[in-house]
Amino acid sequence: MDFIYSDEQQQLRDSLQKYIAKEYGFEARKAIIASKQGFSDKVWAQFAEMGLLGVAFDEAHGGFGGSSVDTMLVMTELGRGMVVEPYFSTVVVGGSLIDLGGSEAQKQAILSEVVQGKLLLAAALGEPKSRYELNCVETAAKRDGAGYVLNGHKAVVLHGESADKLVVSARTAGGARDAKGISLFLVDRKSAGVAVQGYRTIDGMRAAEIKFANVKVGADGVLGEVDAALPLLERAADFAVSALCAEAVGAMEALNAATYEYLKTRQQFGRPIGSFQALQHRAVDMMIHCEQSRSLALLASVKVQSEDPNERKRTVSAAKIQIGRSGRHISEEAIQLHGGMGVSNELAAGHYAKRLTMINATLGDVDHHSERFASAA
Amino acid sequence: MDLNYTKEEQAFREDVRSFVHENLPKDIGEKVLHHKRLVKDDWVRWQKILYKKGWVAPNWPKEYGGCAWTPIQQHIFDEECGYAGAPRVMPFGLVMVAPVIQNFGSKWQKEYYLPRILSSEDWWAQGYSEPGSGSDLASVKTKAVRQGDHYIVDGQKTWTTLGQYANMIFCLVRTDTTVKKQEGISFLLIDMTLPGVTVRPIITLDEEHEVNEVFFDNVKVPAQNMVGEEGKGWTYAKFLLGHERTGIARVGESKRELEQLKAIAAKELRNGKPLMQDPRFRDRITAVEVELMALEITLLRVLSSRTKPGPEASILKIKGTDIQQALTELTMEAVGPYALPFRPEVRDGNWKGESVGPEYAAAAAAVYFNYRKTSIYGGSNEIQRNIISQMVLGL
Ligand SMILES: Cc1cc2nc3c(=O)[nH]c(=O)nc-3n(C[C@H](O)[C@H](O)[C@H](O)COP(=O)(O)OP(=O)(O)OC[C@H]3O[C@@H](n4cnc5c(N)ncnc54)[C@H](O)[C@@H]3O)c2cc1C
Ligand SMILES: Cc1cc2nc3c(=O)[nH]c(=O)nc-3n(C[C@H](O)[C@H](O)[C@H](O)COP(=O)(O)OP(=O)(O)OC[C@H]3O[C@@H](n4cnc5c(N)ncnc54)[C@H](O)[C@@H]3O)c2cc1C
Numbered sequence: 001m002d003f004i005y006s007d008e009q010q011q012l013r014d015s016l017q018k019y020i021a022k023e024y025g026f027e028a029r030k031a032i033i034a035s036k037q038g039f040s041d042k043v044w045a046q047f048a049e050m051g052l053l054g055v056a057f058d059e060a061h062g063g064f065g066g067s068s069v070d071t072m073l074v075m076t077e078l079g080r081g082m083v084v085e086p087y088f089s090t091v092v093v094g095g096s097l098i099d100l101g102g103s104e105a106q107k108q109a110i111l112s113e114v115v116q117g118k119l120l121l122a123a124a125l126g127e128p129k130s131r132y133e134l135n136c137v138e139t140a141a142k143r144d145g146a147g148y149v150l151n152g153h154k155a156v157v158l159h160g161e162s163a164d165k166l167v168v169s170a171r172t173a174g175g176a177r178d179a180k181g182i183s184l185f186l187v188d189r190k191s192a193g194v195a196v197q198g199y200r201t202i203d204g205m206r207a208a209e210i211k212f213a214n215v216k217v218g219a220d221g222v223l224g225e226v227d228a229a230l231p232l233l234e235r236a237a238d239f240a241v242s243a244l245c246a247e248a249v250g251a252m253e254a255l256n257a258a259t260y261e262y263l264k265t266r267q268q269f270g271r272p273i274g275s276f277q278a279l280q281h282r283a284v285d286m287m288i289h290c291e292q293s294r295s296l297a298l299l300a301s302v303k304v305q306s307e308d309p310n311e312r313k314r315t316v317s318a319a320k321i322q323i324g325r326s327g328r329h330i331s332e333e334a335i336q337l338h339g340g341m342g343v344s345n346e347l348a349a350g351h352y353a354k355r356l357t358m359i360n361a362t363l364g365d366v367d368h369h370s371e372r373f374a375s376a377a
Numbered sequence: 378m379d380l381n382y383t384k385e386e387q388a389f390r391e392d393v394r395s396f397v398h399e400n401l402p403k404d405i406g407e408k409v410l411h412h413k414r415l416v417k418d419d420w421v422r423w424q425k426i427l428y429k430k431g432w433v434a435p436n437w438p439k440e441y442g443g444c445a446w447t448p449i450q451q452h453i454f455d456e457e458c459g460y461a462g463a464p465r466v467m468p469f470g471l472v473m474v475a476p477v478i479q480n481f482g483s484k485w486q487k488e489y490y491l492p493r494i495l496s497s498e499d500w501w502a503q504g505y506s507e508p509g510s511g512s513d514l515a516s517v518k519t520k521a522v523r524q525g526d527h528y529i530v531d532g533q534k535t536w537t538t539l540g541q542y543a544n545m546i547f548c549l550v551r552t553d554t555t556v557k558k559q560e561g562i563s564f565l566l567i568d569m570t571l572p573g574v575t576v577r578p579i580i581t582l583d584e585e586h587e588v589n590e591v592f593f594d595n596v597k598v599p600a601q602n603m604v605g606e607e608g609k610g611w612t613y614a615k616f617l618l619g620h621e622r623t624g625i626a627r628v629g630e631s632k633r634e635l636e637q638l639k640a641i642a643a644k645e646l647r648n649g650k651p652l653m654q655d656p657r658f659r660d661r662i663t664a665v666e667v668e669l670m671a672l673e674i675t676l677l678r679v680l681s682s683r684t685k686p687g688p689e690a691s692i693l694k695i696k697g698t699d700i701q702q703a704l705t706e707l708t709m710e711a712v713g714p715y716a717l718p719f720r721p722e723v724r725d726g727n728w729k730g731e732s733v734g735p736e737y738a739a740a741a742a743a744v745y746f747n748y749r750k751t752s753i754y755g756g757s758n759e760i761q762r763n764i765i766s767q768m769v770l771g772l
Contacts, residue, residue, distance in 0.1 A: 357716075
């Protein structure tokens, strides 16, 4: 057993922590969210410069050949800073789909651009009726000469509005819920027939409904194996879930720290409210929730690489369950212990709570992963 | 033991139900059901309808224009209104300040303010909390200094619900700093249109404007607006807390939300089947429904007891808000990923635009975050627990 981060990993974490503390305060973040695009090109360029966009990719594709643990480190810091830039959609989800499923040519073309901060990705996987089920795909891809024609509606596509390229799951065979018959396509967001309706999300990010009307995709736009993309999708989604768990741990740490600070400084009845045992015990439980979450997030970040899909699924789902429950608990307690200030939008606390709550609604909630955990035994 | 409503009570319920059904304006009912944003006119319109019928002040004695209903009748009325999607009657004038004026106010205060409260001519706000005084209410600092026929008021109130609509505010103010903190507090009625009163919005997690900061800078308040005796404000405030008997449990609203949640869970799919048939989710709905059934009987036990409800009313506050919050949480979870889209514009009653996801999903997460307030306001649930442990359990 070795829970120690390498020197390089510690350096990566420290430099990112410093950057966020300096450049990404609550007010700066608020201004970024209020901007038209909803995130900052400048911050994104800095991320590229710091090498964050390539930690997980091979050196052959412009990356730095890191492991899933590096991604976890980055995501934890992004969670601590409530960073709204499209790291998750571009690097984690989009990037890993291409890294795991792309041809050498696709990886060369796309990943190197991603690493340099020149290309944004979004994964268009969910649909209005799919809830959290990756196999529930009604968007249709019909053969058209050497390529395909896409028709359908993708729901709540994170950062779909700003992405240059979309990774779209579509049905090339079988019925709406069949595991077989799903394929993945790379589609330029500006292609004819792609209609994007963008909006804010409650946690300060952006997402979009994307409708495809007779959108043509060339043969080079197929990602992975035709009709058999589900295993690839699941692997990439597991990687994404482990990253979300890491992000949640960062958010929990920050939210707990803010709450403990408030308990020490807020005075009522002539003493700090943190002197009331009723609140002390709750603060302790928040801390225990965070430690349990950290443990499973760590485990998931390692086991997500497992060759055994059952071990991978079980561990990742376990982490997402723990994070879902603990995130809810910590969010609600933090708001409550802040009293009226907890429901004010002017305090960071409520914003951490919003992000943690929406992490539960991303790529499977507690119920979804409870079932998946049991069936992967 | 008979745990059924009497024939008279059942007939009364039918009366209330058909009145609400026939008189609640459709647009207002729709807003409440779909969690659209209510504006001042929505509340006032509904209160004026109740006023015309003579039902706007069920808790008032008959002599002042009340209904002289039994506590059970009041509960039935609250429940039917809540269940039907009527907006909550604003409590600050009708439920809170009015009984204080009736019991402790001057003749002039009764004659001037009570009719204006009944007719919704005045909109009242509650000026208790301050930045430094929340749970520790007796520490309020806003001061009122007597100068001839006036009090000069300086200080700040906060979290003032719908203060942006109010023209009157009842405040706990400090008139004496030399005595025990509870004894230096007075109960002052302040006209918010006076020079020196400033209202600033506080935006909540759902980005709505529902609470405010209210600043008093050298505000000259006529001395005739002091309620009862100087220095007795704390006694009046406590009287008021004990007075709000029904309504805290919000049984009617919760029944409505429960029904809507079930309707949503019947439409949402999980693994191709209605979410309502998923045992995991259904059991969570059942758990809340069982709590709500128990709460209704607990409430009726409190209302039926011959003694005046005391600290056990805190049980109703704690459980009522637990249930309200659990329902918003389940509703948010029921809509799955469509909890994410955040489009405050959709909550405008006149909004017409392209939807995102099902209509019932549009406000689900916003309402969940908004309802975190229920366990904080009106005496936080921790304070309610302190009250029970000290006053009931003797700990
Ligand atoms: C099965 C069993 C085996 C044991 N084996 C051993 C043994 O091998 N050797 C040994 O020395 N002892 C042993 N004990 C005793 C054990 O350590 C004590 O029971 C324990 O320390 C609690 O003390 P108490 O029973 O006097 O309860 P109390 O101290 O009277 O506590 C009663 C309740 O009050 C709570 N409480 C007390 N103080 C506070 C506070 N400041 N804040 C909040 N809550 C508080 C407690 O948590 C508990 O819920 C054993 C007990 C059990 C039940
Ligand atoms: C949406 C909303 C609307 C409101 N509307 C109004 C209004 O119209 N008029 C008005 O006057 N006020 C209003 N309030 C204010 C409300 O009454 C206070 O927020 C509440 O009393 C808590 O005070 P606080 O916010 O200062 O929190 P604090 O008192 O600072 O409490 C912070 C935390 O400490 C806990 N705590 C404090 N003391 C103890 C203790 N002794 N033991 C254990 N735990 C303790 C609290 O429960 C809470 O969890 C409103 C509040 C909200 C959120």
